[in-house]
Amino acid sequence: MSMIAEILISALLVIGGLFGVIGSYGLVKLPDQMTRLHAPTKAATLGVGGVLLASLAWFAFFGEHPSWHELLITLFLFVTAPITGLMIAKSHMHLSWHADELPDCGEDQNWATYGASAERSLVGNGTENDSTDRDMRE
């Protein structure tokens, strides 16, 4: 029983560590900002989740009493990672991209984060067309 627990905890630690280092290496290695966003928000969060599960198993098998505290942190991290990713992606879009450089979103609307008050609409070809479009929509 103790042997199985040791193998389980060691495997969780090694897998978590590998995921963590891969996620952080992706932050250095990947070519541009939007792809770089993928590595830490997914891989590194998963690595930390693995380590916290190992900690949970360690205290359940070898500690004085089992505790579910680590699961709470894991859940908190898993809930907040997408929100962090969304905020960073949004700030990057507004900082370094113009509204008409973005890919077409396929509908008769602008990207939601640029809203109705974006300086140029994505639909239509010329500027005159754009302004009438926008006036009609407003």
Place this chain on the structure above:
Amino acid sequence: MIEYALYFAFCCFGLGLLFCLYRILFAPGVSDRILALDTMTVNMIAVIALFGILHDTTMYFEIMMLLAMVGFVSTVAYAKFILRGDVIE
């Protein structure tokens, strides 16, 4: 066996922290720095959890929880600040 796995995980997350530090120092944009700082917080939580296993104590739970919350709030506040020039409108 757990001890070796623990030291391996320590090395992994230490290396991850160094990668984050590199990205903070040589970042092409501000949002990259925010992302690197957020990853640094997450890696630090893992290091503290490993430290708790190594010393066989549950004392570090509160530190991890506080670091997770403060890291999340500060990341969102920083992103919001460079997005709008203001944190709370």
